Amino acid sequence: MHEHAPILASLPLGTLPETRYPDPRVELLDKRFTYVQRNAAIERIASGFRWAEGPVYFRDLRCLIWSDIPNNRMMRWLEEDGRVSVFRTPSNYANGNTRDREGRLITCEHDARRVTRTEYDGTVTVLADSYQGKPLNAPNDVVVASDGAVWFTDPGYGIDGPYEGHAAPAELGRNVYRLDPQTGAVRVVADDFVRPNGLCFSPDERRLYIVDSGITHGGPAHIRVFDVAREKLENGRIFADDFAPGLTDGIRTDSDGNVWASMGWGDPGEDGVRCYTPGGDLIGKIHLPEPCANLCFGGRKRDRLFMCASTSVYALYLNAEGAQRP
Numbered sequence: 333m334h335e336h337a338p339i340l341a342s343l344p345l346g347t348l349p350e351t352r353y354p355d356p357r358v359e360l361l362d363k364r365f366t367y368v369q370r371n372a373a374i375e376r377i378a379s380g381f382r383w384a385e386g387p388v389y390f391r392d393l394r395c396l397i398w399s400d401i402p403n404n405r406m407m408r409w410l411e412e413d414g415r416v417s418v419f420r421t422p423s424n425y426a427n428g429n430t431r432d433r434e435g436r437l438i439t440c441e442h443d444a445r446r447v448t449r450t451e452y453d454g455t456v457t458v459l460a461d462s463y464q465g466k467p468l469n470a471p472n473d474v475v476v477a478s479d480g481a482v483w484f485t486d487p488g489y490g491i492d493g494p495y496e497g498h499a500a501p502a503e504l505g506r507n508v509y510r511l512d513p514q515t516g517a518v519r520v521v522a523d524d525f526v527r528p529n530g531l532c533f534s535p536d537e538r539r540l541y542i543v544d545s546g547i548t549h550g551g552p553a554h555i556r557v558f559d560v561a562r563e564k565l566e567n568g569r570i571f572a573d574d575f576a577p578g579l580t581d582g583i584r585t586d587s588d589g590n591v592w593a594s595m596g597w598g599d600p601g602e603d604g605v606r607c608y609t610p611g612g613d614l615i616g617k618i619h620l621p622e623p624c625a626n627l628c629f630g631g632r633k634r635d636r637l638f639m640c641a642s643t644s645v646y647a648l649y650l651n652a653e654g655a656q657r658p
């Protein structure tokens with residue numbers, strides 16, 4: 333369970349070495365973790381990336397799209413035959429991706445320091461690239477609410493240096509923003525994060541979970557949760573605070589309201605994904621051989637968890653469904 337990855341590149345695609353049902357890499361910590369398929373295992377479905385992030389699943393196309401940030405490209409995996417190809421390059425060092433309520437791809441671009449929408453004809457529309465006349469830092473992750481509002485984080489990792497974008501000074505705070513679907517106006521909804529990162533709504537959208545990965549810059553490594561009051565966030569409090577010395581990056585909720593959080597950069601035995609109840613109790617872990625940054629639910633029944641972990645993408649069928657999303 334706590335093995336180090338031997339040599340990453342030597343791992344083949346498919347199930348991991350010494351896999352046996354039920355997958356010993358899926359750890360039950362609490363009887364409420366009822367989401368394990370006892371005859372399914374973690375599969376490595378794609379590999380060879382420098383740093384994988386931002387998975388988003390397209391049910392209509394039966395494909396997964398994600399970002400390979402340092403390689404300045406986005407990739408696409410076809411569920412039907414497992415084929416992997418380049419979806420877009422250059423990607424402007426894209427990071428987080430999601431879909432809006434009309435199914436269009438929404439992308440955070442580090443290098444161009446903007447949030448974009450890919451239209452049905454393939455053209456790219458800029459949704460946000462500045463706030464009060466100053467350029468965004470480097471948007472990281474994004475979700476779209478059922479009213480069409482686009483909520484995104486702007487920690488600025490993409491302007492820390494050349495590897496994931498380009499070096500530049502931050503001209504704005506490390507804020508969380510909401511883009512109004514009617515006016516297109518961008519407003520700050522949270523300004524007290526060190527490095528706001530992944531975010532996701534509860535299934536009823538009454539709560540918004542936001543990661544602070546500020547441990548990379550002397551801050552915390554935790555998830556906060558807010559009550560959503562129309563266009564504002566209220567009553568912010570700590571939801572989960574047990575990631576240090578590692579950190580979580582990307583998060584998603586399932587239909588029961590559990591929060592699934594990526595994990596990495598600490599004890600290698602903790603690399604993977606964690607599952608927290610809506611009350612914040614840690615009830616299960618998925619152990620991966622590489623640090624995990626982002627995840628999403630997908631598959632035809634939304635019961636397949638896709639995990640972007642360093643050089644590879646992993647998938648696992650669960651007895652859980654992602655919260656309803658296009």
Ligand code: MG
Nearest residue numbers: 473529530581
């Ligand atoms: Mg992120």
